[in-house]
Amino acid sequence: MLVKVYGSAVFGVQATTITVEVNTDSGIGYHLVGLPDNAIKESSFRIAAALKNNGYHWPGKKITVNMAPADLRKEGSAYDLTLAIGILTASNQIKAAELEKYIIMGELSLDGSLQPIKGALSIAIKAKEEGFKGFFLPIQNVKEAAIVTGLEVYGIENVVEVIDFFAGNGTLEPTVINTHDEFYKTLEFPEFDFADVKGQESIKRCMEIAAAGGHNIILIGPPGSGKTMLAKRLPSILPPMTLNEALETTKIHSVAGKIKEAGLMNQRPFRSPHHTASSVSLVGGGSYPQPGEISLAHNGVLFLDELPEFKREVLEVMRQPLEDREVTISRAKFTITYPSSFMLVASMNPSPGGYFNDPDAPVSSSPAEMQRYLSKISGPLLDRIDIHIEVTPVPFEKLTETRPAESSVLIRERVTKAREIQSLRFEGLNSIHYNAQMSTKQLRAYCALEASSLQLLKTAMERLNLSARAYDRILKVARTIADLEQSESVNSNHIAEAIQYRSLDRDGWLG
Numbered sequence: 315m316l317v318k319v320y321g322s323a324v325f326g327v328q329a330t331t332i333t334v335e336v337n338t339d340s341g342i343g344y345h346l347v348g349l350p351d352n353a354i355k356e357s358s359f360r361i362a363a364a365l366k367n368n369g370y371h372w373p374g375k376k377i378t379v380n381m382a383p384a385d386l387r388k389e390g391s392a393y394d395l396t397l398a399i400g401i402l403t404a405s406n407q408i409k410a411a412e413l414e415k416y417i418i419m420g421e422l423s424l425d426g427s428l429q430p431i432k433g434a435l436s437i438a439i440k441a442k443e444e445g446f447k448g449f450f451l452p453i454q455n456v457k458e459a460a461i462v463t464g465l466e467v468y469g470i471e472n473v474v475e476v477i478d479f480f481a482g483n484g485t486l487e488p489t490v491i492n493t494h495d496e497f498y499k500t501l502e503f504p505e506f507d508f509a510d511v512k513g514q515e516s517i518k519r520c521m522e523i524a525a526a527g528g529h530n531i532i533l534i535g536p537p538g539s540g541k542t543m544l545a546k547r548l549p550s551i552l553p554p555m556t557l558n559e560a561l562e563t564t565k566i567h568s569v570a571g572k573i574k575e576a577g578l579m580n581q582r583p584f585r586s587p588h589h590t591a592s593s594v595s596l597v598g599g600g601s602y603p604q605p606g607e608i609s610l611a612h613n614g615v616l617f618l619d620e621l622p623e624f625k626r627e628v629l630e631v632m633r634q635p636l637e638d639r640e641v642t643i644s645r646a647k648f649t650i651t652y653p654s655s656f657m658l659v660a661s662m663n664p665s666p667g668g669y670f671n672d673p674d675a676p677v678s679s680s681p682a683e684m685q686r687y688l689s690k691i692s693g694p695l696l697d698r699i700d701i702h703i704e705v706t707p708v709p710f711e712k713l714t715e716t717r718p719a720e721s722s723v724l725i726r727e728r729v730t731k732a733r734e735i736q737s738l739r740f741e742g743l744n745s746i747h748y749n750a751q752m753s754t755k756q757l758r759a760y761c762a763l764e765a766s767s768l769q770l771l772k773t774a775m776e777r778l779n780l781s782a783r784a785y786d787r788i789l790k791v792a793r794t795i796a797d798l799e800q801s802e803s804v805n806s807n808h809i810a811e812a813i814q815y816r817s818l819d820r821d822g823w824l825g
Contacts, residue, residue, distance in 0.1 A: 337379075417446050435568040456468075466488040508521075532703070596628055608641060
């Protein structure tokens with residue numbers, strides 16, 4: 315008897331429907347074809363034990379299973395439930411009249427219970443697009459899949475629940491989630507708030523500008539000056555995610571298996587990989603490609619603490635994703651693209667000892683050591699960081715100050731207003747949403763300077779020995795400062811402030 319059951323494979327962040335054909339015939343044997351990996355080949359042992367422990371049996375027949383399309387590699391243990399239902403139906407142990415209307419996925423334990431799968435949201439979206447009626451999956455993944463409306467999503471704890479459903483004996487009901495309520499279920503007060511930061515007013519101002527324009531930023535300061543504390547609070551002042559951004563972000567984390575039972579992600583992600591991270595862990599890939607840290611930070615913040623401690627080749631692979639806002643992983647037989655539109659926040663000590671130019675420094679570094687330390691950051695990578703700011707230690711008087719600092723909620727209101735101005739400005743340009751993404755053409759159109767502002771910029775570049783690459787960055791940051799003040803034109807005071815934020819372009823740093 316021939317039976318068709320439907321599962322799904324995830325490549326990148328997109329799903330592809332897989333047709334699992336199960337045929338039983340006289341004889342003995344089990345033949346699995348269609349480019350399955352070892353995890354799928356081993357599924358027969360898990361399925362046999364799960365069936366026996368729930369009152370069913372592995373049929374004593376010749377079983378042939380084809381996973382179509384046969385030229386597409388299938389991987390993972392998520393097809394256990396698909397194969398089990400197909401084998402039971404093909405051997406006439408159960409009846410399943412509407413089997414072709416459902417996607418069925420899940421990893422089986424030996425007692426028949428189900429383990430979570432990856433990419434549930436992508437699979438649900440594809441199932442709806444292709445007109446499937448419903449989706450059976452482990453109960454641990456049901457909230458993320460139920461985000462998709464117009465699809466019956468059933469959370470399963472044991473294989474028997476699926477069997478009873480098709481037999482008409484079960485009480486299984488689809489999970490319904492109000493996507494609107496899930497999306498707007500936000501924290502009234504962020505976990506990390508700028509109100510907790512004493513002093514550092516100039517750095518907070520810098521972070522506000524970075525958030526308002528989507529600018530990458532690097533913090534340079536000695537140990538204990540508060541670089542990490544400030545970076546962790548940046549997501550709290552970013553504008554709230556749109557529904558499309560939330561779906562994109564949830565899909566990536568779902569593919570990586572990072573969604574527990576939260577459902578829709580409505581908070582911007584903050585990723586902080588260790589400096590020993592490899593290139594693959596940062597940008598994604600591997601034998602079975604998975605999104606890396608830069609994709610998990612999509613629509614959020616990627617924080618690289620102690621930037622010069624990262625291997626140079628690891629930092630260099632970030633150059634293309636920073637520019638294109640997506641990362642493409644190419645292999646001999648396939649190419650996968652992951653989105654990676656994130657804000658880069660980096661921190662570093664000004665010298666190997668951490669106390670450059672500090673007369674009271676416990677450790678001093680020679681010029682050769684300084685140059686070797688700073689040369690780990692290449693010019694092309696630095697070129698993609700708009701704001702460089704020096705962070706100084708907080709004086710004792712500020713640490714003991716009892717007056718509360720400005721909260722993240724108030725700062726975010728100003729940031730959101732500035733982003734709304736940019737959304738109107740770039741309306742109709744699909745690839746540009748905020749100032750940091752502006753091309754040369756948009757710079758000329760939206761950052762035209764008066765003669766006095768041009769002269770100020772020229773003088774600064776000559777006296778401070780700013781590099782040519784700093785010119786466009788200064789204009790972009792100045793445009794954001796003007797947006798925060800709701801000014802239509804970029805004035806000399808905006809240029810003057812933006813010039814301060816190019817520390818690493820001056821002599822004595824990277825040259």
